[in-house]
Amino acid sequence: MSILDRFSFNHATAKFWDQREAVEACARTGSGIGLWREPLQEMGVEASAKLVKDAGVSVTSLCRAGFFTDPTEEALADNRRAIDEAAAVGAPTLVLVSGPIQPGGTIDSAREGVKTALAELAPYALEQGVTLAIEPLHPMFASDRCVVTTLKESLDLAAPFDPAAVGVVVDTYHIWWDPEVWHGIERAGAEGRIASFQLADWITPLPAGVLTGRGQLGDGCIEMRRYLDAVDATGFDGPIEVELFNDALWARPGAEVFEETRAAFARVLE
């Protein structure tokens, strides 16, 4: 077995590449795919489901829902739609980005909103056979994107729920700086919560706005192989997604980025 058998290409790595072409590239190479809701909705949920089924491609996650730090009925309804979409395309995992601090609110009130939303959504996710995966984002996103910043915090939020309903995302880009990260991965595995394992490298300088600075595997300082070993040591043997938000990659042809990413993946992990 080659490590490439576990490779999954997150569509955001080639954000402007046609979903059909991305799925076909994954089919040709025996890769999984991480889908995104916008291109999925653009093609249509049924057509997208048929596309991946006919191609025989495994959908490893759907990105992304969440943004429920103000857990309004509208926000919850959109999350339920996302659960439906994940179920329709056979994605076992729906990635959750928890959302920003609300106007007039605090980081604590936003975190309370996340708890409320999870309690509302977990039973429905379980019913649909989709695991909600709480993704801790790098603390530089804590005010405007995701108030959940560490693996420990994600695991504490997931703790009240069935691991089949609520898990966490282990994404190297967001957690590599954390002095408690190895303990967090061990705990995530022991509690059966690793619902998604994603890779991206940390490079500097960061671009303005910091969203699109994720580096190709091997270009930065993250010890990728060490993360693989730590995650696998917990008994995890699932797919490994590569998700890179990077303007320079996004400007290039998707097929080229796909091949380069696959090669970098094999290089840093083998």
Place this chain on the structure above:
Amino acid sequence: MSILDRFSFNHATAKFWDQREAVEACARTGSGIGLWREPLQEMGVEASAKLVKDAGVSVTSLCRAGFFTDPTEEALADNRRAIDEAAAVGAPTLVLVSGPIQPGGTIDSAREGVKTALAELAPYALEQGVTLAIEPLHPMFASDRCVVTTLKESLDLAAPFDPAAVGVVVDTYHIWWDPEVWHGIERAGAEGRIASFQLADWITPLPAGVLTGRGQLGDGCIEMRRYLDAVDATGFDGPIEVELFNDALWARPGAEVFEETRAAFARVLE
């Protein structure tokens, strides 16, 4: 007693303002000052010491030393010089920014370097009556500036040493996102480690490179009054420095920035 009696102006908030003018503004308003090594060396250590003494201004900290993730003799010698400078100007505290990941090294090897350097420097600091203050920096600086990212990590690094030799910096800008921050402050106080208390606000979007995005107090999402209450609840009653790295502030006249910062300080804390 007014909260302004505890106000200290970190010179970096008006980076290009003449050190003499900054000290004079602090003298006129009964403020403390946080000095920086570069302007201090430019004026000369003795002349700087005479300046603050004659003005009757309290030096609350000297910024900054550290950068010893590769603890060479050269790096340690520079830190000893910084300790001497702090002692000369009567600064009770020398702020340490621990430094980047070294070429070919890992974040763990860099953290080991910090431990080694602290053990080398702590006895000398104690002898000179200067407390080394380990500053956890925001995790967005973890690769290229400071591998120490949380209050917990700073306290664990300080633990082997006399609190008079090694303490920590509580800087709102760097730690506000941390779900464990209130526990960290409580612990820092209980262990007698709060060697410096600094304020800056978190605003987005972050500029390219992310270094100079620190917001004026009240312009961002950090609950300043809550931090003051938490720090004071530990028994701390020392000075409160405002340190803002901000291109827009740096482009303006120092005297104006000083008055604006003092007013913002009073507004958010009273």
